[in-house]
Each structure stands twice: as C-alpha cells, then as structure tokens.
Amino acid sequence: MSAIEGIARTNYAYLDEQTKRMIRRAILKAIAIPGYQVPFASREMPMPYGWGTGGVQVTAAIIGPQDRLKVIDQGADDTTNAVSIRAFFEKVAQVTVTTHTREATIIQTRHRIPEAPLGEGQVLVYQVPIPEPLRFLEPRETETRMMHALEEYGLMHVKLYEDIARNGHIATTYAYPVQVAGRYVMDPSPIPKFDNPKMDRSPALQLFGAGREKRIYAVPPFTEVKSLDFEDHPFTIQHFDKPCALCGSTHSYLDEVVLDDRGGRMFVCSDTDFCEERREAGHVGELGVPA
Amino acid sequence: MNAEQPLLKVSNLSRFYGGRIGCLDVSFDLWPGEVLAIVGESGSGKTTLLNCVSSRLQAQAGRVEYRMRDGRLRALSDMGEAERRFLMRTDWGFVHQNPADGLRMTVSAGANVGERLMAVGARNYGQIRDTAVDWLERVEINTDRVDDPPRAFSGGMRQRLQIARNLVTAPRLVFMDEPTGGLDVSVQARLLDLLRGLVSDLGLAVILVTHDLAVARLLSHRMMVMKDGRVIEAGLTDRVLDDPREPYTQLLVSSILQV
Numbered sequence: 001m002s003a004i005e006g007i008a009r010t011n012y013a014y015l016d017e018q019t020k021r022m023i024r025r026a027i028l029k030a031i032a033i034p035g036y037q038v039p040f041a042s043r044e045m046p047m048p049y050g051w052g053t054g055g056v057q058v059t060a061a062i063i064g065p066q067d068r069l070k071v072i073d074q075g076a077d078d079t080t081n082a083v084s085i086r087a088f089f090e091k092v093a094q095v096t097v098t099t100h101t102r103e104a105t106i107i108q109t110r111h112r113i114p115e116a117p118l119g120e121g122q123v124l125v126y127q128v129p130i131p132e133p134l135r136f137l138e139p140r141e142t143e144t145r146m147m148h149a150l151e152e153y154g155l156m157h158v159k160l161y162e163d164i165a166r167n168g169h170i171a172t173t174y175a176y177p178v179q180v181a182g183r184y185v186m187d188p189s190p191i192p193k194f195d196n197p198k199m200d201r202s203p204a205l206q207l208f209g210a211g212r213e214k215r216i217y218a219v220p221p222f223t224e225v226k227s228l229d230f231e232d233h234p235f236t237i238q239h240f241d242k243p244c245a246l247c248g249s250t251h252s253y254l255d256e257v258v259l260d261d262r263g264g265r266m267f268v269c270s271d272t273d274f275c276e277e278r279r280e281a282g283h284v285g286e287l288g289v290p291a
Numbered sequence: 292m293n294a295e296q297p298l299l300k301v302s303n304l305s306r307f308y309g310g311r312i313g314c315l316d317v318s319f320d321l322w323p324g325e326v327l328a329i330v331g332e333s334g335s336g337k338t339t340l341l342n343c344v345s346s347r348l349q350a351q352a353g354r355v356e357y358r359m360r361d362g363r364l365r366a367l368s369d370m371g372e373a374e375r376r377f378l379m380r381t382d383w384g385f386v387h388q389n390p391a392d393g394l395r396m397t398v399s400a401g402a403n404v405g406e407r408l409m410a411v412g413a414r415n416y417g418q419i420r421d422t423a424v425d426w427l428e429r430v431e432i433n434t435d436r437v438d439d440p441p442r443a444f445s446g447g448m449r450q451r452l453q454i455a456r457n458l459v460t461a462p463r464l465v466f467m468d469e470p471t472g473g474l475d476v477s478v479q480a481r482l483l484d485l486l487r488g489l490v491s492d493l494g495l496a497v498i499l500v501t502h503d504l505a506v507a508r509l510l511s512h513r514m515m516v517m518k519d520g521r522v523i524e525a526g527l528t529d530r531v532l533d534d535p536r537e538p539y540t541q542l543l544v545s546s547i548l549q550v
C-alpha cells in the first residue's frame with residue numbers, strides 16, 4: 001500500500017493533534033452522557049466511508065505506542081477490511097497488533113462483540129453506519145433530536161410492535177435497539193442481538209464512531225444496557241441448534257458456511273480467535289481436526 | 292370535571308405573516324363537551340387560528356389557557372416543551388384534513404392506533420393490539436385490517452383511522468381542520484355520522500375548522516365566523532345560520548342556500 005507510505009510521514013496516528021483533541025473532547029462528552037450522540041467534525045480518512053472511518057478516527061484519537069490493537073470484521077481478524085485497518089495503525093501509530101482478544105487494549109470492531117469476556121482497561125471501538133435508532137420511522141433530524149431530549153421513545157416500540165405484527169415475533173436480529181443507563185435509546189450498530197447482553201455492565205469502555213454521519217457515542221464501563229421489548233414478547237438472543245462444527249462450542253455466535261454446491265453446509269464460530277483458542281485447548285467439533 | 296368552568300380560554304390571539312394578518316385579536320372560551328365550528332372563506336384565517344390555539348404555531352400576541360385534568364387552568368406559554376408535547380398526545384387530539392399528515396403511512400393500522408399508548412408507557416403487545424382492534428371497530432374499519440398499513444386504505448378509512456389514533460388516549464379536546472375536506476359526498480356523510488356519534492358518546496370538546504356550513508350545522512353547538520383574520524360574528528350555530536346578523540354572514544349563508 002503506497003498510500004500508507006506517504007501517510008506515515010504526516011502525523012502520529014495519521015490525524016493532526018488538533019483533530020485528535022477535538023475527537024477526544026467528543027469522546028469525553030459521550031462518556032459523560034452515556035448513549036447520547038455527540039456531533040463531531042468527521043475528517044476525510046484514506047479509506048472510503050462504509051469502511052469504518054468513524055471507528056478509525058476514534059481509534060486514532062485514543063491510541064498510543066504502548067497499545068495492542070485488534071481489529072475484527074464480523075468476528076474475523078483476517079478479512080480485507082480488518083487486515084488493512086490493522087496495517088494502517090501498525091504503520092501510522094507504530095502499535096503492536098494482535099488477534100487475541102485477551103491481549104488487546106483496543107479492539108476495533110465491525111458487527112460483532114468478541115466472545116471472550118472483556119475486562120477493565122480494554123476499549124471496544126465500534127464502526128457505526130447509522131447512529132440514529134429513530135431514523136427508521138422519523139426521518140427529520142430536528143424531530144429525532146427533540147425526541148431524545150424529551151425522552152419520547154414511544155416510536156421505538158412502534159417499530160418493535162410492527163415487527164411482531166408482521167412476523168409474530170420481534171424479528172429484528174441486528175442493530176437491536178437498547179436503552180443506556182435508563183435514559184438514551186441507542187443503536188448498538190449492526191451487531192447481532194446475540195451480542196446485546198455483552199454490552200450490559202461490561203467492564204470495558206465501549207466507544208461508537210459514525211464517520212459519514214459525524215457522531216460519536218459511548219457506554220462507560222459497568223453501565224446498564226437494556227434491550228427494548230414487550231412484557232409478552234421479551235427480548236431473547238439467537239440460539240443455534242448445533243454446536244460449532246470446528247470447536248464444538250455451544251455458547252458462541254455461529255456463521256453458516258457453505259461447503260459445496262450440493263447444499264452441504266456447516267456452522268462455525270464467527271469469532272475466529274475464540275474458535276482457535278478453543279481448538280488449541282483441545283476442543284474438537286464434528287468436522288474439526290484436533291489442533 | 293367541573294362543567295361550569297371553561298376547558299379552554301383564548302384571549303386576544305394574533306398571528307402575522309410578515310405584514311399580512313393571519314388572525315387578529317381573537318378571544319373565546321370553550322366548554323367541556325362543546326363543539327365549536329370556525330367558518331369563513333378561504334384565506335380568512337381559520338387554520339392559522341386553529342394552529343395557534345393548539346400551539347402548533349406560535350402566536351405573536353395573546354394567551355391560551357387550558358384546564359388540566361387536575362382542574363387547574365394553565366397558560367400554554369408557561370408550560371415547558373416536554374409538558375406541552377405530552378398534553379398534545381394525551382389530552383388533546385389533532386385531525387388533519389389530509390390523513391397522510393396525521394398518520395404513519397408505512398406502519399400498520401394497529402401500530403398507528405397503538406402509538407400514543409406506547410408513548411405513554413404501554414408495554415404489552417397483546418393489550419395494545421386488542422385496544423387497536425377495539426378502536427378499529429368503533430370507527431367502522433374491518434378489524435381484519437389491523438395489520439395493514441393505511442397506504443392500502445381508502446380516503447374515508449384513512450380519515451377514520453386518524454380519528455381512532457387520536458381518540459385512543461381518551462383526549463378531552465380535539466382539533467379538526469376540514470376533517471371531511473378531501474372526501475366525496477357519500478363518504479363525507481358517513482364520516483360526519485360517525486364523528487357525531489363519537490363526540491357525543493365521549494363528551495369530547497372539539498374545535499372544528501370548516502368552510503362547509505352544512506358540516507358546521509350538523510356537528511357544532513356554537514360557531515365563529517371569520518373574515519380577514521378577525522371573528523366578525525359568533526353565537527349558537529342555529530342562531531347564526533338561521534338569523535345571521537352581519538351582512539357578510541348573511542351573504543355566506545345565502546350563497547350556500549342558493550346552491
């Protein structure tokens with residue numbers, strides 16, 4: 001990547017110090033008001049919107065040479081997007097990178113929360129495409145801001161009601177809305193609802209960056225995060241009929257993998273680091289081979 | 292509710308659009324369960340007045356006071372934004388001429404009716420849906436349409452759905468701007484019948500804007516005639532229509548009767 005060679009000569013972690021300070025102020029404000037979307041002056045990054053420019057800017061503002069960075073895309077460390085973001089920070093911030101959840105101090109993620117429980121001192125940075133959970137039913141920005149300000153969240157339940165009316169159950173499985181610290185309703189980004197309970201009272205700091213929409217929001221450590229629901233249709237997470245075909249895990253989020261063109265398929269952990277760790281520890285699934 | 296005391300007090304309300312008058316120095320009281328029609332020709336200020344009274348539009352002068360459920364009379368301007376919005380979606384209703392302005396066209400009829408309930412904290416899907424079905428019945432919409440979006444409804448059905456959506460929280464005051472405006476005559480007649488029944492069953496107070504004197508005759512107890520932003524004549528509906536005092540009202544009434 002020759003573009004990155006040029007960038008490396010500019011400034012530590014790519015962004016100039018003034019921009020980083022501006023983003024840090026937004027992050028501090030976001031932490032002070034859990035779940036509240038703080039506007040910030042999103043900068044152009046050397047990658048297109050939709051590639052996690054919001055998350056990259058947040059990471060750039062908080063990273064230091066002593067950090068160990070992990071980047072995942074849908075749970076995997078080895079997808080193009082994750083690899084290039086990792087390479088970017090290796091270059092511009094001279095950080096150690098890792099694929100191990102437990103070793104990382106900063107984990108930038110698109111669409112998943114790692115299976116291994118996060119601990120104090122870790123920071124999870126989410127890439128967010130659409131930060132506004134009310135957008136679906138209320139396109140007017142002035143109106144959604146007012147609704148947040150006045151805590152008028154009836155509309156969120158209209159969305160869930162509609163889901164049940166159409167499908168017989170709450171069919172929202174990704175970006176499932178949550179209420180943070182009993183106050184702001186927040187879009188957790190397109191993580192599967194399987195991951196929602198992990199946000200609740202997590203010891204890690206959770207930061208959310210939306211580049212195109214210029215918003216940062218946060219869930220401070222040990223903060224209550226509640227998934228919205230109805231009394232007679234309570235929130236539940238996805239369950240899988242089979243264990244992971246590679247490591248035999250029965251309590252992780254699984255992706256379906258097509259094996260051949262005759263309809264053969266298997267279900268494997270979406271969190272590749274978690275799956276590998278289990279296999280190294282001797283767990284073997286139906287189609288797996290001992291490590 | 293003390294029926295001896297007005298529900299709403301409007302004093303010297305004025306609204307200008309730049310140099311042009313929207314409505315000027317309008318005062319009236321509205322009593323619980325009373326239907327007040329505002330009539331007048333196009334551009335006379337009916338909608339402006341209705342929107343100022345219902346605080347959808349800011350008046351430049353004057354005062355609107357409302358008797359809250361606890362019996363206290365409160366000036367709308369003294370309320371915070373949160374309290375005013377809460378009042379507007381619980382104790383008040385607003386029926387727009389164009390149902391698309393008052394409905395969420397992309398969500399089901401049930402969700403449209405249920406929205407106000409969810410806004411005040413209802414969290415039981417089954418109960419919300421049952422209440423919605425109940426209300427569809429009351430406004431004569433086939434209950435098997437509860438999961439259909441209003442996009443799939445006729446104009447008359449949409450208007451009845453808009454009414455149900457407003458009434459589900461048992462408001463005491465409903466504002467209506469030409470509620471039968473866009474409908475053809477037979478559909479209009481059915482809607483008027485329905486409205487008349489609901490208003491008297493529920494003891495609703497209504498402020499109804501219409502340029503159709505027949506609608507005012509059928510629904511209202513009292514009426515105000517507007518011209519150039521001012522109220523030029525007010526009184527019991529039968530009196531105003533049968534014995535208009537102002538030459539302008541006489542003209543208005545006679546032109547209708549000639550049709």
Ligand SMILES: Nc1ncnc2c1ncn2[C@@H]1O[C@H](COP(=O)(O)OP(=O)(O)OP(=O)(O)O)[C@@H](O)[C@H]1O
Nearest residue numbers: 308311312313332333334335336337338339340502
């Ligand atoms: N947004 C606006 N900007 C400028 N002038 C306005 C605006 N709205 C209304 N007016 C003017 O204010 C006056 C009163 O208008 P309003 O809409 O209240 O009348 P109306 O009685 O409701 O008429 P109609 O029967 O046609 O609905 C008119 O002269 C109108 O042109």
Ligand SMILES: [Mg+2]
Nearest residue numbers: 337338339468
């Ligand atoms: Mg009008």
